[in-house]
Amino acid sequence: MAKVLMKGNEAIGEAAIRAGCKNYFAYPITPQSEVAEYLAKRMPEVDGVFLQGESEVAVGYMIFGAAACGERVMTTSSSPGVSLMSEAISYIAGARCPAVFVNIMRGGPGLGGILPSQADYFQATKGGGHGDYRLLVMAPEGVQEAVDMTMKAFDLAEKYRGPVMIMGDGLIGQMMEPVEFPEDFTPTPMNNDDWATSGMATRGTDKRNLVKSLFLDPKQLNDHNLLLKAGYDRMRQEEVRYEGYNTDAEYKLLIVSYGTMSRVCKTAIDTMKEEGLEIGMVRPQTLFPFPEQAIHDAAAKESCSHVVSIELSMGQMVEDVDRCVKGQRPVTWYGECGGDIPTPEEIIDHVKSLLKN
Amino acid sequence: MGKIELKGIVIIVGNYGSGKTETAVNLAFHRKAAGVDVRMADLDLVNPYFRTREARHILFEKGIQVVLPEEKYMNADLPILAPQVAGLIRNPAELTILDAGGDDTGTTVLAALADSFVGRDVNLIQVVNPLRPFTETVEGCMRIQEEIEASSKLKVTGLVSNANLIDETTPDIIYKGYELIQELSHQAGIRVEFITAHEKLLPGLDLSRFDTPVLPILRQLVPPWKKQGL
Numbered sequence: 283m284a285k286v287l288m289k290g291n292e293a294i295g296e297a298a299i300r301a302g303c304k305n306y307f308a309y310p311i312t313p314q315s316e317v318a319e320y321l322a323k324r325m326p327e328v329d330g331v332f333l334q335g336e337s338e339v340a341v342g343y344m345i346f347g348a349a350a351c352g353e354r355v356m357t358t359s360s361s362p363g364v365s366l367m368s369e370a371i372s373y374i375a376g377a378r379c380p381a382v383f384v385n386i387m388r389g390g391p392g393l394g395g396i397l398p399s400q401a402d403y404f405q406a407t408k409g410g411g412h413g414d415y416r417l418l419v420m421a422p423e424g425v426q427e428a429v430d431m432t433m434k435a436f437d438l439a440e441k442y443r444g445p446v447m448i449m450g451d452g453l454i455g456q457m458m459e460p461v462e463f464p465e466d467f468t469p470t471p472m473n474n475d476d477w478a479t480s481g482m483a484t485r486g487t488d489k490r491n492l493v494k495s496l497f498l499d500p501k502q503l504n505d506h507n508l509l510l511k512a513g514y515d516r517m518r519q520e521e522v523r524y525e526g527y528n529t530d531a532e533y534k535l536l537i538v539s540y541g542t543m544s545r546v547c548k549t550a551i552d553t554m555k556e557e558g559l560e561i562g563m564v565r566p567q568t569l570f571p572f573p574e575q576a577i578h579d580a581a582a583k584e585s586c587s588h589v590v591s592i593e594l595s596m597g598q599m600v601e602d603v604d605r606c607v608k609g610q611r612p613v614t615w616y617g618e619c620g621g622d623i624p625t626p627e628e629i630i631d632h633v634k635s636l637l638k639n
Numbered sequence: 640m641g642k643i644e645l646k647g648i649v650i651i652v653g654n655y656g657s658g659k660t661e662t663a664v665n666l667a668f669h670r671k672a673a674g675v676d677v678r679m680a681d682l683d684l685v686n687p688y689f690r691t692r693e694a695r696h697i698l699f700e701k702g703i704q705v706v707l708p709e710e711k712y713m714n715a716d717l718p719i720l721a722p723q724v725a726g727l728i729r730n731p732a733e734l735t736i737l738d739a740g741g742d743d744t745g746t747t748v749l750a751a752l753a754d755s756f757v758g759r760d761v762n763l764i765q766v767v768n769p770l771r772p773f774t775e776t777v778e779g780c781m782r783i784q785e786e787i788e789a790s791s792k793l794k795v796t797g798l799v800s801n802a803n804l805i806d807e808t809t810p811d812i813i814y815k816g817y818e819l820i821q822e823l824s825h826q827a828g829i830r831v832e833f834i835t836a837h838e839k840l841l842p843g844l845d846l847s848r849f850d851t852p853v854l855p856i857l858r859q860l861v862p863p864w865k866k867q868g869l
Binding site: 285286287288289292296312313316319320323395396397452453456457458459460542545546548549621623624625626 | 655656686687688689714715716768770771772773803804805806807862863864865
């Protein structure tokens, strides 16, 4: 298929359809409402359903219900909406149902603002809802990657039988870029007969399936949590994704940055390279599992004297970066969290000031 | 190809993401450079980012007056229409450009301004980028045109082809966009005002293929890692 020009929000909607998702439930919120606008038009064309819930709380449980039936299902929201869905996300993780959540982040806390943010990093990677669960979290840097990750998210949700989240800052949703969808992609949903409540007649069996997150017996609950943990450990082995940028050079400083913030960093790195100053970057594409080893090793490079985590939050990912660097180099934070995105020039000034000290 | 000679009140409409604001801002620069007195208003009440207000500083620098919502509401997702807009329509400049929001939802605001338009010559210009969803075909463009006319209570009077894939635009994309807009013009009985092409592409284009003027574009609405005005 030839390239088309799409907003990130539209492209995420189209990617879900291409991945075989015919169930989309959502509640509008800036800056992600175009996903709902787009899928309201597109879902009927593919015999799919878009249903607007009365709130994000309701949407969370619509997702749970459809996922429990073994259907490919997605919702999209923005920060405050994802907070409202967090209870359902915990239930979905506990009940081991595959589902795709998209968070096109805006400023917070509370109502915050409608401009881009990455301040839901903790919420996505460390919890949000209650209990011992993890979300597999992917963070695209542009519209094409948002498409690729959304399509991949459905497979991963089924591979691990749990919720997967796409984290994009508001700009990912709002900006337009040329994008291409794979031509010969045929979604192959997994066989979920052994667990989904898809109807005994449909499955041609007399075995009942039960989807639940309630385990009153302590041993059963512990075993259940061990099973979940085994899945998260497997993610750490098999699903870590990241991009190294200018990491072959003898860089003086290492940046860790993700999403559209990393695009600004790339421009800054290119400019500094032209001036003869080498700066490297590791861009996590998965926020959980986190590219721990890659960051550890990149920080260890002899030429590198400092590591800086650049993010649209007041210093969240920097805690993970610090954990990975393990004291080899000083680790600091730089960023903004009001809606403005630092410019390449501001990043260059900051990097130079770090190297001067 | 002739010259762009749009005057009076020009309202830029089109489907969501067709490039209305980029077209509107570049049209303002182009006419201003030709010595025309230009004023603009940001009527986009539906889009949260990448609106005329994002280009306000460069518009001000070039001496183009822009009517915007109050600064404190600039980043609110509320449908705020600055009261000065009605005044701008009643006392228009030589060229007054109103940049509306996308789709029929974005042009509903025009119906609210209907009283101000009475007795005035209004150019309602539909911008088309065939590389955007839902406007790849003449039928798709006609559908959006009908929806916009129904919600704005105005008739589309002119067409603009803004065929582009941003940095990946080729001459072929512009030629195909031209063919589509000509076909749309033929079927809808509406004239083509101009087509757009990025300045960098102009030397590689066979301009003799066009019966319409070409508006050169420099991108003013860019993400923060790109330079404005290139």
